[in-house]
Amino acid sequence: MCARTSLNEKRILTLSALLASGFAGGGLVLGLLVGSLVIMFDGVYSMVSLLLTLLSLAASRYMRKPSQGQFQYGKAMLEPVVIMIKGSVILSVVCYSLYSAVSALFTGGREVDASIATLFGIINVIGCSYAWWTIAKNSKRFSSGLIEAETKQWKMDTLLSVAVTAGFVCAWLLSISPWAQYEVYADPVMMLLMSFYFIKVPFDMIKGAARELLMMRPSKEICQLVGSEIAALDEQSPQNFKLAGVTKIGQELRVKVDIHSTSQQLDVKHLDRARRVLKDKLSKLSLDLNLTMNIAN
Known part of the structure; x- marks a missing residue:
């Protein structure tokens, strides 16, 4: 990897870490306050994204250092290892959220303040869209597996924020309709649907990294x-x-x-x-x- 690409990789990953830290803190605090599974999942996912981005930064920095004979065939293997770890952790978060959603459905649902949650969702959509667009644009200019994995993380976060916002708008409409008693099921149902959708992205990350680690045929x-x-x-x-x-x-x-x-x-x-x-x-x-x-x- 050339020095310019490495420098840009570090800059992009640092920007991603700073954005993820803001979304993680906001999501966790508001999720606990309003009691929403979906918002807490969004906050936990952002926190995991932050930790995984820091892992990517550490790996990127380490790969730029001389191997000093410890890596006889270079440090290229570290990149798919990091991507596999990221995919595995994200997959674990999605699976746990799926379990929480199913449990909530069988225990009477969860009551959520849809108005506050909708406002949070709109802010998240704008912020995550900006992060996804910025990192995706730089990924095309400076190709890197770590940056591509980061792009997938922010794509998931953006789609998650859109789904959260749309879901809470539907929950608010449901609360002023004749079926208001079913509003408590809106949050776990949204979490259930999103878990089934998002489970594919980390699975593809793990699959791609495993193929590289096993030295299988590329694309x-x-x-x-x-x-x-x-x-x-x-x-x-x-x-x-x-x-x-x-x-x-x-x-x-x-x-x-x-x-x-x-x-x-x-x-x-x-x-x-x-x-x-x-x-x-x-x-x-x-x-x-x-x-x-x-x-x-």
């Missing part, structure tokens, strides 16, 4: 690009170049190429040129390329 787009560039190089070269393996770990792309030749000697200059051409072609992926060329029998 179809990456495989197609690497395969097509090596096939093009094979057509232009007297030697035969065959893709032996490709994996993506964090921001590092590891490509292994086998060289098959019928001649007794290989032109070193030609191989160096082929390596430079392949690195130049794969630079469009904006990943740190680790290219290995082996002479196969």
Whole structure:
């Protein structure tokens, strides 16, 4: 990862941590005051987001330091480890909230002051939308797995805030309708629906990180690009170049190429040129390329 990208990654993660701390404090305090499962979940989620963002900051800072021989193959593996931890913690929060919502439904619901909760929801929607938009915009300019994970966190928080606000508006309308007695079930029902929806995001984070840790094939787009560039190089070269393996770990792309030749000697200059051409072609992926060329029998 280049120095500029690392600096911007640190700046974006710091901004995310500051915003998350504000939303966490507000959500927890107001959630306890009005007795809302949804607002407390929003506050707890923001608090978890803050702690996970601090973890990302620590990992980002550590990965920029020299490995001093402890990490023989680099520190790229740390990024999917952090993402897996973040996904696991978020998944645990969602599952606990789902359990709380089901328990509330079977114990008579929860009475909530919808007017105060709606005002809090509107403020949250504006703040979370700004954070999501800012981090997503920077994620496109400075690609990083940690920033992408942060974007997903804020996307979840924004959608959660929208759902909270819409739900409390519905609860207020229900309170002035002939079915006012069912208002107490609005909060746990909202929490139940949101839990089922949000459970997919952390699951996808864990799945993606696990694939990288197990060195499984990366996305179809990456495989197609690497395969097509090596096939093009094979057509232009007297030697035969065959893709032996490709994996993506964090921001590092590891490509292994086998060289098959019928001649007794290989032109070193030609191989160096082929390596430079392949690195130049794969630079469009904006990943740190680790290219290995082996002479196969």
